[in-house]
Each structure stands twice: as structure tokens, then as C-alpha cells.
């Protein structure tokens with residue numbers, strides 16, 4: 320039976336470390352890391368995420384600046400707000416909650432955020448830096464996955480890693496981080512011919528698709544490390560991942576649950592990125 324990787328515990332320890340480092344930064348420089356979160360519209364899930372980010376900031380001793388804008392906000396108005404936040408010395412990190420209403424060009428918004436304040440690491444400059452391996456920030460979810468892998472004492476070097484999903488937010492940067500740690504990486508997607516065979520090769524399998532129980536026990540190698548990024552609802556409306564946890568866990572060496580696995584890590588890494596951005600300002 321697999322050992323459970325407890326994302327709640329790992330995330331709590333990352334957040335506590337951020338809190339202590341933020342305190343130290345304040346004592347030495349007077350700087351309090353500040354995160355500005357922009358929400359356009361009233362998507363209920365996004366509202367919850369934004370609320371959670373504010374709570375996490377306050378717990379870690381960071382300043383939180385919320386900008387809740389109506390759904391009719393024009394792209395120009397949003398870009399003007401971002402421009403002001405780029406210039407605001409109290410704001411070290413800027414995050415615009417996605418998805419945005421359809422009349423706003425997501426790319427233009429991401430590219431308007433100063434790369435030095437881009438704590439989501441979605442700006443092309445930061446994406447390029449990640450590719451080169453010389454980065455200030457890592458995207459929160461893939462960075463959180465790496466933290467979980469490290470917390471289990473698993474070394475990536477020389478391992479066969481399969482990432483299922485190739486989004487810009489999760490799959491692609493995930494594969495790059497595994498590559499930086501010397502994994503031999505395969506990236507699968509909706510056009511992959513034999514997904515089961517690709518997954519069975521993996522010593523480390525990361526599922527980031529958004530399809531409940533896509534990864535079944537017959538697709539997993541005995542002793543594999545299985546990381547489930549997926550967040551779905553099953554037929555009963557219960558939160559579940561992309562992995563058929565019940566049947567995969569007996570075969571895996573380590574596995575992350577949903578909920579309580581990757582999810583809590585994303586906000587913890589956002590706090591860490593905000594601290595990093597503040598340290599960049601202080602040139603530490």
C-alpha cells in the first residue's frame with residue numbers, strides 16, 4: 320500500500336517558513352511583502368479562491384490587496400489597474416484570477432503584469448526563464464508538486480516521468496521542472512496514442528487532465544510515485560482527482576490524495592513567490 324503524501328502538512332510547513340522569513344525581512348528592511356489579487360466578475364469558485372488567498376496572506380504576515388471588479392470591466396480599465404499596481408511599491412506580487420470574462424484577452428492581461436511581480440509565473444519572460452532554468456518564480460502548482468515529491472524523499476534524477484496534460488499552467492511547466500531535476504520525461508495529451516502504455520512506463524506519474532478517475536490501476540507500474548493534480552467532481556458531486564485512488568494506491572509507492580494533496584500546495588507556493596518578489600525588490 321502506498322504511503323500518502325500529505326499536502327496539507329507540507330503546505331503548512333511551507334507557509335510557516337514564509338511567515339518566519341517575512342518577519343525577518345520586515346525586521347531587516349521594513350518591507351512587508353504585498354500581494355494584489357484581481358478578480359473580474361462574480362464566478363463563485365473564483366471568489367472562494369480569492370478569499371483563500373487573502374486568508375493565507377494574512378496568516379503568513381503578508382499584506383493582501385483585493386481588487387474586485389464588475390464583470391463589465393473593460394480590458395482597458397483592467398490594464399490601467401495593472402499598470403498602477405506595477406508602479407505601486409507596496410505591491411510585490413500581482414495575480415489576476417483566471418478565467419477572465421470572454422471580452423477580455425487573457426494573454427494581454429498576463430503580459431501587462433511586470434515580470435518581477437508575476438507571482439503566477441505566466442508571463443512569457445518568466446516562462447522563458449523557466450525553460451532556460453534561470454528563474455525567479457515557478458508556477459505555483461508545478462512548484463507545489465516538486466515540493467511534495469521532495470517531501471517524500473524521492474529523487475527524480477534518472478527516473479522515467481510521465482506527465483499527463485500539457486497546459487501552459489500545469490503540464491508544460493511540470494515537465495520542465497522534472498527535466499531540470501534530470502528526469503526522463505514523457506508528456507501525454509488528448510492525442511497520445513496509447514496513454515496506458517506511456518503511464519505504465521513511469522516511475523513518477525503526474526496526472527493533470529481534469530477527468531475523474533482517468534488513471535486506473537492497470538495504467539500504473541508497481542511502486543510508482545503517483546501525483547494527482549486533477550480537481551473534479553464524481554457522479555455524487557464529491558471532489559476527486561484524475562486518479563482512481565482506491566485501486567491505484569495499493570500499487571503505488573507514494574500517492575497524493577484529492578483533496579489534501581496538490582491543492583493546498585498551490586496557495587502555499589503563491590505565498591512563497593510573493594516573498595521572493597519582495598526580496599527581489601529589496602535586492603536580497
Ligand code: NDP
Nearest residue numbers: 460484485486489508509527528529548549550581582585
Ligand atoms: P487544461 O484543460 O488546460 O488541460 C488539460 C490537459 O489534459 C490538456 O493538455 C489535454 O490535452 C489533456 N487531456 C484531456 N483529455 C485527455 C485524455 N483523455 N488523455 C490524455 N490527456 C488528456 O487543464 P489544466 O492543466 O488547467 O488543469 C488540469 C487539472 O488540474 C484540472 O482538473 C484542474 O482543475 C486541476 N488543477 C488543479 C490545481 C490545484 O491547485 N490542485 C491547479 C490547476 C489545475 P490537449 O492539450 O490535447 O487538449
